[in-house]
Amino acid sequence: MRVSEQQIGDEWSSASQVGQALRHRREQIAQRWADAPLFRTVFTVSRDEAVEACKAVLDALAEVAEAGRVEDVDAPGFFVVREQLARMSASRARTGLSPAQIAGEVAALRSSAVEHLTAELEQEPTAVVHGALLALTTLMGTLRLVVMETALSDGAELINRQRQQLLEVATPVIKLWDGIVAVPLIGTLDSARSQVVMESLLEAIVAQQAKYAILDITGVPTVDSLVAQHLMKTVAAARLMGAECVVSGVRPAIAQTIVQLGLDLGGVVTRATLADALAFALRGLGVGFGPTSQGAVAR
């Protein structure tokens, strides 16, 4: 049967009907959803816990519907359950499900919601029911997108965590020359990572009897006050071990930002490139290096 748009009524009232129905049938739908794989396999401690989780999602859906934003993945109503949804999809992903499969599990929640909506609107004209069903379908599609989004960003988070772990395991301290070591820093220099960098660098300084240590920040996207603080601590610790630090890879944009931020790197030798830093260190060691060296070339 075809229904004209006018009969369906405006989308707003359909959406708010969906919202009301979801609130009214909250308990029943939650009981059904709690047995669906998406909830059952995630909230394993007790069934009550699963039911509560379902209710949280239902409340969010009702709020989104009542706000007339059934198509809006960024609707504020989703905000409160985003973290829960992220945890759920992460937990499903850990069992080996792909984001598409997780989305499928979300889609599967639709049928029991549809049943209850239809029952709730039993007395209403067909056109109204159709309008509401359309709104519910859209809403459930949006929920699926929200979950997909969290699942995907979770994947990105996982990759990032792994990359970070990899960096921590393999913070490479390179021996560039007798007495010169270098660490190419890549990514975010947070507290944990800077601790690892510092430890590996100090070990290398001792092992290599290095007089110079180069910290290359070419791969560090942002140098804020915390990163700077970590760098300065590392420099200070290296000094205590008898090695001078050179920070290289200071790009022009970073240099300007550092100055405006008010960071005083006065006590730290900085160079634009790793090559410049190496030249500086070689000169310091008195190794012949090009026309400006003070070493082998008599001037």
Next chain:
Amino acid sequence: MTTTGTDTHRGSPTCLPIRSDMDLMWIRQEVRRLATEAQFSLVQQTKLVTAASELARNTLVHGGGGHMEATVLNEGVHTAVRLVFADSGPGIADVDQAMSDGYTSGGGLGLGLGGARRLVHDFRLDSEPGRGTTITVVMWHGGVPPTRQAI
């Protein structure tokens, strides 16, 4: 719809939570994306991302977590990115003291607030002890348009 010099059009805001170090990374990425979208120069991008990093970390560390709302503003031919950092933490009792370089209540350098203010065009701090802190910053592409000198 015609655009006059003083009309400000806003894109739809994005809202990101600030609850962990990982969130700070997302904030930096999102701000960099918006700054690129607003066609900021590399220097401007770097400044805005750095300011965002400072303010978001304050929201996390001092404010006990919160969120950032980012909006692209258009005023005539001028584009700006506006970032609002909000928390409902302890608030700042002495704003002048907090803003001054070198003041820190923790083990920081005390450069975050003052530095962020210098890095952006507009900076506004609203805070009430016990109620939380909201900091709004705006960075214009190229510079502050003549029609507009405040937020």
